[in-house]
Amino acid sequence: MRAARLHEYTDEMGDALSIDDVDRPEATEGDHVVVEIEGAGWCQTDNHVIEGMWEEQMNQSLPMTLGHENAGVVAETGEDVTVVSEGDAVLCHPAMTCGVCRGCRRGQDMHCENLVFPGLSTDGGFAEYLLTNERAVVPLPDGVDLTEIAPHADAGITAYHAVKKAARELNPGEHAVVVGVGGLGHIGLQALRAMSAAEITAVDVKDEALKLAHDLGAHHTLNSRDEDVADEVDALTDGSGVEQILDFVGADETLDYAPNLLAAGGDHHVVGYGGHVHEPAQALVNGDFDYRGTLVGTYPELQELVALVAAGDVELRTSRYELDEINDVAEELERGEIEGRAVITP
Missing domain, CATH: 3.90.180.10 (Medium-chain alcohol dehydrogenases, catalytic domain)
Known part of the structure; x- marks a missing residue:
């Protein structure tokens, strides 16, 4: 063969x-x-x-x-x-x-x-x-x-596994951010819409990916090349932050979102990989948030x-x-x- x-x-x-x-x-x-x-x-x-x-x-x-x-x-x-x-x-x-x-x-x-x-x-x-x-x-x-x-068999189940964990923590009206609307992220976004009543903000660097996110049901879209994600999320949540981040990129820049975007006690789900977590211990203590891996x-x-x-x-x-x-x-x-x-x- x-x-x-x-x-x-x-x-x-x-x-x-x-x-x-x-x-x-x-x-x-x-x-x-x-x-x-x-x-x-x-x-x-x-x-x-x-x-x-x-x-x-x-x-x-x-x-x-x-x-x-x-x-x-x-x-x-x-x-x-x-x-x-x-x-x-x-x-x-x-x-x-x-x-x-x-x-x-x-x-x-x-x-x-x-x-x-x-x-x-x-x-x-x-x-x-x-x-x-x-x-x-x-x-x-x-x-x-x-x-x-x-x-x-992998992209779908990996995205679903992360979303299932996040959905358990999301109450109706709370906010979630989907980072990266590519091969995994576009699946995760759809699963999140199906499994929770959260308000969803999609973040990407490509306008075509953000258009796809909109078509798939994202309530808000942000191009991180053109907009300050932390400022925009702060405005969308009236300063309270988001409860869950689903990071399908896993780069240094996106892994830095957690302390700036999460509400106290929130989770940053790491799905994509390649970057590094560079947060001081005090940031995790003050924010009472978690980084959660996805295998x-x-x-x-x-x-x-x-x-x-x-x-x-x-x-x-x-x-x-x-x-x-x-x-x-x-x-x-x-x-x-x-x-x-x-x-x-x-």
Whole structure:
């Protein structure tokens, strides 16, 4: 089969991956599921994998097939699999988990002690077929566009996981700020509208992203290149601040928003990454606020997100590319030229 493989870490995206012929995976264990890929979303994390940012965290061995946002049709199952059968349409949770460690038993899939992460620690879905396991596959209803839904496997579930935490803290009429209305942020904004009665302000540096935010239901939009975000939020909230920040950028500048935007006791949810938190301890004490990290989400949360998608509450904006165009996608995302999510169709 054909697969997009990373052979060495590099900062040059234009020829980062090569299209190789490799053996098709087989279901060699009882819980294995082999999925014929219909769509595999490209994520900013894929750029970071290419750069070597995840080498130590995931103990990677190259060459490796990337791709961790995967959807397709079941091609083969192990002898113990009962949740799906050959021919079923599925969305794949990005993590293969064991189900018996403490993390799994507590329902914290991303903290599985035996976690395997296709596309980050083993071969992923930028290929014709993917090997995963029964605990990872979410059966999909008839009629779902498998290419369209693929990015929800990571982008969607990560955004939903952050919003679910924020929504628990938001009362009707309170305020939330969504920072970055890109591939994750436009999903998070829609989920926030569906799951809370908060007033939402979207912040971005691109006018086209802010137009998208308006179209998706943001009550206010701010271009942080042209406007002082703290002053504008102060005016919108009559000086009281916002209860929740959902930061889908995670740059130094956006991580500095917390002490200037949050009401006392608020939360700054860090979803995007790459920057650093540089706040004095006294700022956190005085504001009584929290920085809260976001690491993908749980299997049940992916099911819940699929329900929102089926109900029409969350719509994904995607652009589609052939496997041979994969390095073009890496370059375009690096330059910030992709709106919504790019999906590879092997």
